[in-house]
Amino acid sequence: MVARHIRGDRRYPLVLMLEPLFRCNLACAGCGKIDYPDKVLNARLSVDECVGAALECGAPVVSVAGGEPLLHHEIDQIVSGLIKHKKFVYLCSNGLLLEKKLDLFKPSPYFTWQVHLDGGREEHDHAVSLPGTYDKAVSAIRAAKARGFRVNINCTLYSGAAPQKVAEFLDQVKALGVDGVTISPGYAYERAPDTEHFLNRRNTKLLFREVFQLGRGRGWNFTQSSMFLDFLAGNQSYRCTPWGNPTRNVFGWQRPCYLLGEGFAPSFKALMEETDWDSYGTGNYEKCANCMVHCGYEPTAVLDTLSHPLKAAAVALRGPRLDGPMAADIPLDGQRPARDVYAKVVEDGLKQIEAKGGAETLGSRRQRA
Numbered sequence: 001m002v003a004r005h006i007r008g009d010r011r012y013p014l015v016l017m018l019e020p021l022f023r024c025n026l027a028c029a030g031c032g033k034i035d036y037p038d039k040v041l042n043a044r045l046s047v048d049e050c051v052g053a054a055l056e057c058g059a060p061v062v063s064v065a066g067g068e069p070l071l072h073h074e075i076d077q078i079v080s081g082l083i084k085h086k087k088f089v090y091l092c093s094n095g096l097l098l099e100k101k102l103d104l105f106k107p108s109p110y111f112t113w114q115v116h117l118d119g120g121r122e123e124h125d126h127a128v129s130l131p132g133t134y135d136k137a138v139s140a141i142r143a144a145k146a147r148g149f150r151v152n153i154n155c156t157l158y159s160g161a162a163p164q165k166v167a168e169f170l171d172q173v174k175a176l177g178v179d180g181v182t183i184s185p186g187y188a189y190e191r192a193p194d195t196e197h198f199l200n201r202r203n204t205k206l207l208f209r210e211v212f213q214l215g216r217g218r219g220w221n222f223t224q225s226s227m228f229l230d231f232l233a234g235n236q237s238y239r240c241t242p243w244g245n246p247t248r249n250v251f252g253w254q255r256p257c258y259l260l261g262e263g264f265a266p267s268f269k270a271l272m273e274e275t276d277w278d279s280y281g282t283g284n285y286e287k288c289a290n291c292m293v294h295c296g297y298e299p300t301a302v303l304d305t306l307s308h309p310l311k312a313a314a315v316a317l318r319g320p321r322l323d324g325p326m327a328a329d330i331p332l333d334g335q336r337p338a339r340d341v342y343a344k345v346v347e348d349g350l351k352q353i354e355a356k357g358g359a360e361t362l363g364s365r366r367q368r369a
């Protein structure tokens with residue numbers, strides 16, 4: 001990555017967002033990923049397709065998301081295939097199947113569980129719309145830690161999150177011995193069952209300033225760069241870097257980013273070369289207006305860190321600034337209006353899946369053989 005930065009490469013990926021399936025065993029109120037017809041939800045990427053995508057894009061890190069990846073019958077082979085190629089794998093899970101499937105995996109410096117928890121018991125169970133989920137996830141975290149795995153928490157905050165409750169939650173997961181917490185505001189998925197509770201940019205910054213203020217001296221360990229945390233606290237006027245975390249799923253390479261599916265490219269090269277990147281991002285497109293999500297802005301923060309190491313070191317030492325004026329935000333008056341592309345995306349995606357033999361992929365054929 002440093003070599004590519006020094007070489008002056010204009011666009012390159014840092015983390016591959018790999019979605020081997022969209023099917024999930026939860027139906028969270030804030031999720032915009034599982035509202036697909038059954039034929040799409042039943043489709044799977046094969047082991048070869050998953051490993052091939054990682055090699056094709058060349059990102060050093062692969063975040064395996066979904067859907068719930070542990071529902072994929074070959075998830076262990078996907079993970080071991082990626083590790084064989086020295087990819088750092090973060091396997092996202094809601095934790096419901098984690099304990100049951102733990103025997104399929106081995107601890108490795110290349111492997112980290114990324115368990116989804118959006119707050120303490122009450123907040124998380126409410127966010128995922130299923131009581132008991134928090135307790136199962138915490139039990140799975142304890143079991144994974146006892147077996148020597150690295151375990152991170154993936155936490156999304158929505159409007160109405162109380163800073164004091166968030167602070168208590170971060171203390172709880174620290175006491176569990178997790179290795180780090182990835183924290184981010186939710187993206188306002190237009191097809192999420194609950195679209196009322198997404199944060200706008202101003203409220204996101206105010207919330208994170210309060211949470212970070214409460215965190216002073218409490219030793220929370222966030223996985224993100226100090227510059228991204230500074231951005232969340234309102235001190236950086238970043239534009240997103242959507243190609244930094246490209247997404248491969250059952251439709252192909254998603255355009256333009258992990259959060260927004262406006263179409264698909266047949267290859268990583270086509271995604272990078274043929275996407276009209278300037279038509280996306282905050283200030284350019286209405287659907288991007290409130291986005292401050294880590295998969296779009298962490299790559300910007302990392303590139304800023306590489307370009308301005310002294311500034312980044314100062315922020316890392318003192319932490320994000322939590323008072324005083326915020327950095328100017330991107331004006332929204334020139335953004336193009338949102339387009340409704342869902343029906344077209346699903347229609348095109350279904351054609352691709354049918355061309356591959358319906359929901360049956362190489363992986364599912366192999367499994368029956």
Ligand code: SF4
Binds near residue numbers: 287288292293297
């Ligand atoms: S602002 Fe950037 S990262 Fe966020 S949805 Fe838009 S294109 Fe994606």
